[in-house]
Amino acid sequence: MEFLKVFKSGVFIIGASDGERLNAMTASLVMPASFKPPYLTVSFDENRYTKDIIIETGKFSVSVLTESQEKIGKIFGYTSGREKDKFANFQSFILEDGLPVISNCAAWMICEYCSDIKLGDHLVIGAKVVKSKFGNGKPLLFKQDTFY
Numbered sequence: 403m404e405f406l407k408v409f410k411s412g413v414f415i416i417g418a419s420d421g422e423r424l425n426a427m428t429a430s431l432v433m434p435a436s437f438k439p440p441y442l443t444v445s446f447d448e449n450r451y452t453k454d455i456i457i458e459t460g461k462f463s464v465s466v467l468t469e470s471q472e473k474i475g476k477i478f479g480y481t482s483g484r485e486k487d488k489f490a491n492f493q494s495f496i497l498e499d500g501l502p503v504i505s506n507c508a509a510w511m512i513c514e515y516c517s518d519i520k521l522g523d524h525l526v527i528g529a530k531v532v533k534s535k536f537g538n539g540k541p542l543l544f545k546q547d548t549f550y
């Protein structure tokens with residue numbers, strides 16, 4: 403899919419909580435969708451555990467990684483929370499409305515589920531941004547050869 407190379411994206415950590423356990427996954431398919439009020443979309447492969455928690459609880463966090471946080475993208479991007487507690491040895495986060503937000507990230511948002519649409523092998527979730535904070539640091543850009 404050569405055409406995908408023209409789309410530039412950041413690297414994001416999508417955080418969720420089922421009330422007992424935290425989970426998070428790395429995502430690049432994240433897109434602002436409306437300015438007033440602010441909405442965004444996140445596109446999930448149908449197997450993602452994080453997506454299942456979001457459908458169940460209706461909320462999630464988005465942390466925008468900085469250029470120095472590439473390692474965090476790798477911690478959350480290759481293993482599913484179904485098999486492993488990704489927060490067991492990870493302390494670099496705070497809780498915002500009960501959801502994990504990466505410490506010192508470029509920006510974070512708390513989102514409320516609004517609707518979804520199934521497109522091919524992904525489920526695109528549209529959500530309202532109900533809280534956000536702009537931080538410091540240059541956002542990390544997703545590059546295929548850095549992560550795969």
Ligand SMILES: Cc1cc2nc3c(=O)[nH]c(=O)nc-3n(C[C@H](O)[C@H](O)[C@H](O)COP(=O)(O)O)c2cc1C
Pocket residue numbers: 413425426427428429430431432445446447449450451452453475476478479480481482483484544549
């Ligand atoms: C840089 C990067 C970007 C990713 N982007 C997405 C994405 O946009 N959507 C998606 O469903 N998975 C994406 N993934 C894969 C998930 O992060 C990965 O499958 C993760 O283990 C899912 O965890 P979970 O099952 O605990 O939700 C990405 C992985 C990496 C490393």
